Each structure stands twice: as structure tokens, then as C-alpha cells.
Amino acid sequence: MTRSPKRAVIIGAGIAGLAAAHRLREAGWEPIVVERAPARRPGGYAVTFSGIGYDAAERMGLLPALRLRHITPDELVYVAPNGKRRFSVPGPTVRAMLGERALNVLRGDIEDVLYEAIRDKVDLRFGTTIDTISQSEREVHLALSDGTEETADLVIGADGLHSATRALAFGPEEDFRLDLGHMVGVFMLDELPDVVTERATSALTDTGRTLAVISLGQQRAAAFFGFRTDDVTRDLTDGPTLALTRTYGDMGWAAPHVLAQLPTAEDVYFDSVSQMLVNRWSRGRVVLLGDAAWCVTLFAGFGSSLAVGGADLLGAALELHPDDVPAALSAWESELRPQAERKQKLGRRVKGLYAPADPFRLWLRDLPLRMAALPPVSRLLERHLQLKG
Numbered sequence: 169m170t171r172s173p174k175r176a177v178i179i180g181a182g183i184a185g186l187a188a189a190h191r192l193r194e195a196g197w198e199p200i201v202v203e204r205a206p207a208r209r210p211g212g213y214a215v216t217f218s219g220i221g222y223d224a225a226e227r228m229g230l231l232p233a234l235r236l237r238h239i240t241p242d243e244l245v246y247v248a249p250n251g252k253r254r255f256s257v258p259g260p261t262v263r264a265m266l267g268e269r270a271l272n273v274l275r276g277d278i279e280d281v282l283y284e285a286i287r288d289k290v291d292l293r294f295g296t297t298i299d300t301i302s303q304s305e306r307e308v309h310l311a312l313s314d315g316t317e318e319t320a321d322l323v324i325g326a327d328g329l330h331s332a333t334r335a336l337a338f339g340p341e342e343d344f345r346l347d348l349g350h351m352v353g354v355f356m357l358d359e360l361p362d363v364v365t366e367r368a369t370s371a372l373t374d375t376g377r378t379l380a381v382i383s384l385g386q387q388r389a390a391a392f393f394g395f396r397t398d399d400v401t402r403d404l405t406d407g408p409t410l411a412l413t414r415t416y417g418d419m420g421w422a423a424p425h426v427l428a429q430l431p432t433a434e435d436v437y438f439d440s441v442s443q444m445l446v447n448r449w450s451r452g453r454v455v456l457l458g459d460a461a462w463c464v465t466l467f468a469g470f471g472s473s474l475a476v477g478g479a480d481l482l483g484a485a486l487e488l489h490p491d492d493v494p495a496a497l498s499a500w501e502s503e504l505r506p507q508a509e510r511k512q513k514l515g516r517r518v519k520g521l522y523a524p525a526d527p528f529r530l531w532l533r534d535l536p537l538r539m540a541a542l543p544p545v546s547r548l549l550e551r552h553l554q555l556k557g
């Protein structure tokens with residue numbers, strides 16, 4: 169006999185896992201979320217939140233809270249290798265370029281908004297992970313690292329690029345991972361380097377590497393490193409301190425001040441830029457969601473949107489097929505996969521633009537932004553937004 173309400177165990181309390189918990193609850197399910205980290209992760213990097221994620225957040229009533237977290241820098245400053253300003257794009261122009269149905273939010277702030285929406289309604293267990301998983305046609309059994317066992321109608325692996333759920337139920341990570349030849353490192357700064365303007369996003373790109381400092385005001389600032397590599401395994405093994413010092417040690421500008429804060433930074437994100445090519449996102453009653461399933465990467469700039477939009481569509485599919493979980497998962501995947509694959513293709517196509525290999529490509533990459541920085545063009549863009557707003 170089926171239990172009522174149906175139970176889902178969600179592995180991972182990132183954007184995908186929290187959004188799924190919220191949406192499944194709306195659909196009448198009882199979600200349990202297990203998160204490996206001992207507590208919530210604040211801050212992170214700024215993401216553009218648009219498309220199906222934005223639409224879903226609006227439907228779920230989360231948009232007002234997200235809007236409060238929206239950040240627009242006062243300007244985008246492009247810095248030359250000698251530390252001098254090359255050109256800058258004013259904040260209102262940046263806003264206009266973003267489009268009217270898009271927000272610029274810290275990853276941790278999206279998680280915060282989702283967490284606040286579910287914290288009193290959902291069983292959320294920090295410091296816990298999944299040890300084993302097995303399933304029959306009717307249910308899934310899990311052993312968790314806190315010694316408990318759970319039986320559920322559905323398990324959602326929302327545990328990111330290096331998903332343990334995927335490893336247990338689908339196969340080893342190497343079978344699905346496509347490295348795009350770049351590394352990324354991000355952490356919150358305790359101090360803003362003197363050479364950087366308050367409330368601006370300042371970036372220096374020379375051949376093969378970018379450093380950006382994002383000042384959010386109220387003493388919040390983040391450093392972003394993105395660089396090309398021909399040896400992802402070496403960089404991952406070396407870890408952020410060694411790999412970033414090796415790559416940025418001679419950069420000058422804000423790099424020395426930022427690198428000096430690395431050893432004491434609290435939560436450093438450092439990983440390869442990799443996509444997940446999983447030919448089917450569900451196996452029976454176990455489904456992958458978010459970066460665990462597709463990881464379109466920062467090059468596509470759409471992962472958080474797909475995570476929230478994907479969670480919303482999953483909830484809708486479960487509502488449409490209340491007594492047939494595998495059918496719901498199939499219908500969900502047929503609807504979402506074309507969009508995720510389009511974004512993956514985009515990510516592979518634009519990968520060279522983040523840390524261009526040569527000066528000509530760098531010039532080409534900056535051309536639209538240089539154009540946008542010209543006063544007549546920026547006035548036009550800003551006017552366009554005002555008319556639409």
C-alpha cells in the first residue's frame with residue numbers, strides 16, 4: 169500500500185535540493201533533505217538568475233525575496249595588465265544588458281531565500297550524507313551516515329558536480345564528466361584591495377586567466393579566479409592555495425592582496441569547469457537534479473536557473489502522474505533535456521571567452537562591452553530598460 173503523503177529524500181541542500189524540497193512540498197509530498205556540510209554556506213559567487221528559474225521563482229512566490237538580494241555594481245571596470253583602467257561600463261547599462269526578467273544574485277543568497285521558505289516545514293539534516301542506496305519497483309531504501317535508514321518513494325540526487333547519489337546509482341563520475349580545460353576559484357574577501365573601487369566589479373583578463381573582484385558594499389566582497397589549464401588533475405590535487413599562487417603569483421594589480429587572504433578564507437570554492445553528460449537522468453525511482461545531472465557550467469551562466477526551473481517542472485510532473493513516479497520522471501526529462509543540452513552546447517562554445525588564449529581573442533571578447541561603455545550606446549540601453557520597466 170502506498171503511504172500518504174509520498175516521501176522524497178533529497179541529497180544536497182544547494183539551490184537544486186532546496187528548490188526541489190520547496191516545490192515537492194507544494195505538490196503534497198513530504199521531503200527530507202540531507203546535506204553533507206555541517207551548516208549553510210553563505211555568499212559564494214554572483215550568478216545571473218533568469219529564464220525558467222526566474223519564471224519558476226515567480227510562480228513559487230520567491231521573487232520578492234530574491235529581488236531584495238539583487239545586486240547591480242555601480243560599474244564594471246576592465247583593468248589592463250599594468251593595473252590601469254582600460255574602460256568601464258556604468259551600472260545602469262549593466263542592468264539594461266541583463267534584461268528585465270533577470271537578477272544578479274549571490275549563489276548563497278538564492279539558497280538563503282529557498283532555505284527561509286522551507287526551514288520550518290521540512291526535515292533538513294546537516295552533516296549527513298548517503299552511504300548506500302537500493303530500490304525495488306515500489307520504493308527506495310537508503311542508509312544515511314547518521315546511522316538512520318530511510319524508505320522513500322523517490323530519491324533526488326541534488327548533490328552537485330561530484331554527486332555521491334550519481335556514483336551509487338548511475339556509475340563512477342569519470343563515465344560522465346567532460347572537463348572544459350578551465351579551473352575556477354571563488355572566495356569571500358575580508359578586505360577590499362586598495363586598487364579596487366568600492367561597489368564595482370573590477371576584472372583583469374590577460375592571456376589565459378581572469379581575476380575579478382566583486383565589491384557588493386556593506387563590507388561584502390568576493391574574489392573570482394578563472395584560468396585555462398592543461399592539467400585539471402594536477403590543479404585539483406594541488407588545491408587552491410598552490411594552484412592559484414602558481415597561476416596568479418606574477419599578475420600584479422589586486423592579485424597579491426587577494427592571494428594573501430586565501431590561506432585564511434573560510435569557504436573556498438575551487439573546482440574544474442566540467443559538464444555532466446548523463447544520458448538518462450533517472451534510474452527507476454532515483455533521479456538527478458541540477459549540477460549532479462547536467463552541470464552546464466558558469467560558461468553557460470544558467471545552472472541556477474535550470475536548478476530552480478528543473479525543480480519546478482519536476483514538481484509539476486509528479487502532480488500530473490501522482491501514482492507513477494517513473495512515468496513522471498520520464499515526462500519531466502523529455503521536457504527539460506532539450507533546454508539543458510542547448511545550454512551545455514553554449515557552455516562548450518563560449519569556453520574560450522573567459523580566459524582568452526591570445527590578445528586578439530581578448531579584444532574580440534571585449535568588443536561588445538567596449539561598445540556598451542560608449543555614452544550614446546549606454547544611454548540607448550538604459551532608455552530601453554526604462555521604457556520596458
Ligand SMILES: Cc1cc2nc3c(=O)[nH]c(=O)nc-3n(C[C@H](O)[C@H](O)[C@H](O)COP(=O)(O)OP(=O)(O)OC[C@H]3O[C@@H](n4cnc5c(N)ncnc54)[C@H](O)[C@@H]3O)c2cc1C
Binds near residue numbers: 298327352457470475
Ligand atoms: C563561478 C560560477 C559562476 C556561476 N555563474 C552562474 C550564473 O551566472 N548563472 C547561473 O544560473 N548559474 C551560474 N553558475 C552555476 C550555478 O551556481 C550552479 O549550477 C548551481 O548553484 C548548482 O546548484 P546545485 O544545487 O545543483 O549544486 P551545488 O551548488 O553543488 O549544491 C550541491 C549541494 O549538495 C551538497 N553535497 C555534495 N555532496 C553531498 C553528499 N555526498 N551528501 C550530501 N550533500 C552533498 C553540497 O554541500 C551542496 O550543498 C555558476 C557556477 C560557478 C561555479
